[in-house]
Structures are given as C-alpha cells and as structure tokens.
Amino acid sequence: MTGAQEWQGRVGQNWAAEWERTDRSFAALTPHLLAAIAREPGRRVIDVGCGAGELSLAVASARPDAEVTGVDISGELVEAARSRAAGQANLSFTVADASDWQAEGAAPDLYISRHGVMFFSDPPAAFAHLSARAAPGARFVFSCFRPASENPWAMDIARLLPPGKPAPAVAFPPGPFAFADPDHVRLCLKGWTDIQFQPLDFAYVAGSGSNPVADALSFFSRIGPAAAAIRTLPDQPRAAFERGLLELVQSRCVGGRVCFPGAAWLVTATADNA
Helix, strand or coil: CCCHHHHCCHHHHHHHHCHHHHHHHCCCCHHHHHHHHHCCCCCEEEEECCCCCHHHHHHHHHCCCCEEEEEECCHHHHHHHHHHCCCCCCEEEEECCCCCCCCCCCCCCEEEEECCCCCCCCHHHHHHHHHHCCCCCCEEEEEEECCHHHCHHHHHHHHCCCCCCCCCCCCCCCCCCCCCCHHHHHHHCCCEEEEEEEEEEEEEEEECCCCHHHHHHHHHCCCCHHHHHHHHCCHHHHHHHHHHHHHHHHHCEECCEEEEEEEEEEEEEEECCC
16 A cells, blocks of 8 residues: 555655656656646646646646646655746645645636545545535546556566565555546545546556666666565565566567556546535
C-alpha cells in the first residue's frame, strides 16, 4: 500500500527528484487526459494530487482566464511544481490533503487529476467532501491505472520479488492499483454521478537517451515496486532481483527506448450536489 505517510516521506521525495522521468513515463497518456479536460467547461480548476505540476501547468496555459490550483500532500512535490510554474499568474500550488482541504474563493467547477486520486485513506469520504465543496454540477476528469495484470511494468517486476508479507486488510487500501476495478471506483465516488470509464492503452516509457537500459534501471531504483526491493532486501535476494530486473529491462529495450505496455482508465463524473 502507498498512503499519505509514504507520500509525505520517501515516496514524495523520490517523485519530486524524478519529476522529469515520471512525466516521461506518462507522456503517451497525458495528451489523452488533457484532451478530455479540454472538452469540459471550468474556470475554477483544482488538480487533485497534482504531483510536480505537469497537468496543472498545461491546463493553466490553455485557460488563461481560469484560476488553477494544484493540491498535493507532499511538500517536496509542491515545491517542485512551484519551481516549474514560476511566472504563471493564474496558477498556484498548496500543500494539503484534498480529502479535507477547503478552497478559498469561488467553489471549484472542475476537478482534474493524473493518477492522483488512488491514495485516500477513506475515498468515499474524500470524494463526498470534494463534491460538497464544488459548484453545482461540477465535473471531475481523472486517470488511474487499470489492473496490475494489464500493466507489465508493475506485474513483471512483481514476479521477480520474493514472497512478501500479506498487506493488512482494510476496506479501501490505497495504492497505484486501488482504482483498477470500475465497480470499486463507483463505490468510492460518493457524491458523484454520471460516472463514465474509457480504457486507454499507452507506452509506459522507463528508459531513453544514450543508454536506455541504464536509465530504466536508475529510474526503477527510485520509483515503483523495484525501489523498495532494492532498498530493503537482504544482499543475496537483492542481487538475484537486480539480475532479473536487468534481464527484464533489456528485453523491453526497442528502438532506443525501454517501454512497457501501460493500461489506464480515463474517468469522468458530475457532482451530485445541486
């Protein structure tokens, strides 16, 4: 599980340091998400779990008359976003938990998120809060991963790991694949209606440049399921894992890039708060 504590600690720090490569990993997905956002009206836009701010920056640039606010629980990620947004007058970022954050000024009429909504400890309460604070009929457009079985960048790495301890049983476990099941997402989206799912397949880019294999290995050592293994496994299992990871990355290197199939949902919904 990856929850608030991890994002406020090591995970958030790593993603802030690696924002260029994490943006690259989603580069084939982001244009589809931005196209869906562009079809929605909205002048008070909130980017939930904004990370290092790529989505916020793009929307603020496309809507100069809008006020765009990026919200993230990681201070390091917000600092990275602010640095990137210097001089963007209609864009601001704040460190907060969107599940209980109170927006100042006019009520939001459009929420957006790129893979930032799967980490709430109590998703129904969080989404109910966002709906209650929104303008009547506000819209939500977000992306999230489909099942791990459809995302080999995660599943193939997981197969290399030794068996771990079962995760504690919780009603709504946070994590990158927490919103893989549409029925579960509908349960989480309390306060929202007209919920629609569009599957998107994209190339998840893990490595590029002059040595894409080394680049991918470096990236995976900081981000995702491999990072924790490299950090915590004893010497012998870690060495075996690293050998397997090298072979996996080499097998995915084609045309100067290390790519894996990626599978996401594009989700839209309307606030049921009229």
